[in-house]
Amino acid sequence: MPGNRPALADVEAAPGSADRFGSASAVGLRTAPPATPLATSGIATRARQGQRRRGRTAILRLISPLALLVIWQLVSEFGLVSAQKLPPPTQVWSTAVSLVTTDSPAYGTLQGALLVSLERVAIGFAIGAAAGLGLALSAGLHRFGEHAVDPLMQMLRTLPLFGLIPVFIVWFGIGNAPKILLIAIGAAVPLYLNAFSGIRNVDPKLGELAHVLHLNRRELITKIVLPGAMPQILVGVRQSLGVAWLALVVAEQINTNAGLGFMISQATQFLRNDVIFVALLCYCILGLLTDWLVRVLERRALSWRSSFTAA
Amino acid sequence: MAQQLHGSVTVLSSPTVRVRGLSRSFGADHVLTDLDLDIAPGEFVALIGRSGSGKSTFLRALAGLDDEVTGELSVDGTVSIAFQEPRLVPWRRVAENVSLGLRVPDPQSSALAALDEVGLADRLKAWPLTLSGGEAQRASLARALVREPSLLLLDEPFSALDALTRIAMHRLVLSLWEAHRPAVLLVTHDVDEALRLADRVLVLSQGRIAHSTPVSAARPRDHNHAGLAVLRSRLLAELGVDKEGQI
Secondary structure: OOHHHHHHHHHHHHHOOOOOOHHHHHHHHHOOOOOOOHHHHHHHHHHHHHHHHHHHHHEEEHHHHHHHHHHHHHHHHOOOOOOOOOOOOOHHHHHHHHHHOEOOOOOOOOHHHHHHHHHHHHHHHHHHHHHHHHHHHHHHHOOOHHHHHHHHHHHHHOOHHHHHHHHHHHHHHOOOOHHHHHHHHHHHHHHHHHHHHHOOOHHHHHHHHHHOOOHHHHHHHHHHHHHHHHHHHHHHHHHHHHHHHHHHHHHHOOOOOOOHHHHHHHHOOOOHHHHHHHHHHHHHHHHHHHHHHHHHHHHHHOHHHHHHHHH | OOOOEOEEEEEEOOOOEEEEEEEEEOOOOOEEEEEEEEEOOOEEEEEEEOOOHHHHHHHHHHOOOOOOOOEEEOOOEEEEOOOOOOOOOOOOHHHHHHOOOOOOOHHHHHHHHHHHHHHHHHOOOOOOOOHHHHHHHHHHHHHHHHOOEEEEEEEOOOOOOOHHHHHHHHHHHHHHHHHHHEEEEEEEEHHHHHHOOOOOOEEEEEEEEEEEEEOOOOOOOOOOHHHHHHHHHHHHHOOOOOOOOOO
């Protein structure tokens, strides 16, 4: 069907074609009539319409968060809730600015705290992700590995993560190690579970293909198994990041002397809810940022599916 | 090695495929029983049989995908296979599919040459999921042929294609076979396809080669070729289908 080629190429090239609206327009493209000049221009128009619709959606989705901010501000302005308990957005903003610009003895600077927290979560996540993926590969590729690894990971899954905190403090003291370990374990489990099931769900016919093409073990893993499991692995990455941030928040509020969590526990003592809100919003933004990062990664790694999801 | 093997078939050089006493059971179900077969270098053999006759089992054994066959099986040289579904790796572009696992100095340009040969030079960078059925099957053929096999296994590769595409594919397979001269084993359930393409048509029944017919008509073969019509009804009778098409 040579007539469909430009259409499909358009779909591949269109940014964000994997999302809901992209695929909706792609369905239109697929069923487009063969490429007479008229039809081609129709395809281009439709692709442009798709982009415009995506832009409009982004604006529509901003309305409710903005409305929330306005209501929040008004609630404080009219004194419905005391500013002590619920500082208005404007005050949270000015507090954030002053935390960035001045190095207070009680809190340090916001960017300093951010860096400390980011470092913890990055190291913890990296260790956890590497462990989760490595274990998933050894369990996914060999029966023996599955019998050895899977029961332990299933046990770890049911273990309440934060119940480990007292034990870790006894074992590792109150430094960075127990916090990073907590984050690592939290991140490893969902990544392991997803990667394992992703690897097991790779089409066994492709395994046969690898056999007849005489792929070696490394090629089998890097060219067939991991890319095949990638959609599920990326789901795991997103879950892992979620747990990693959560573990960071919990771990940081116990016996810390730096980081966003330290800022929050200090602010609790000084009854500075505005500072707590600043720190919470930072967690929020960091979480959103990493999620966005994974989505970008997803779009790149799964671009081969763009035509597939459209069908 | 000139040797009288079985029946009237004289194999002058050593065969590319030599199978003796090949058996395979799935539980109590004996799919292949004591199967013997030789395929000469460059010979185009078609294997037909009713569904469930063990055609695919035999092909998988030849491809080295079945560890549980018993008997003697040797293939001289490399084996390539084109599967019924093209089995392109969906996350590798067409050219990368062809060069996958290819151990030559310049896999890239070998892949390009092979794709050019099957008429896909303009689809090198396409994702497999964007190919039509015929294009995907041609890519699969390129991937099999680029390995320069001495035995090319074709597992009903045309069965899912529409009639027109299938005719084009028949021509392509013949021209590729004439250019590279691998021994070919084509598994099919289509008697006409077997007669159009092969030097010899085998019927697999009761777990062994029940019937073997050389096809001497010159290629390209016309569908209405008189000699083929005779062979056709004989093969259909071997498969248990009578003239009225009753099974």
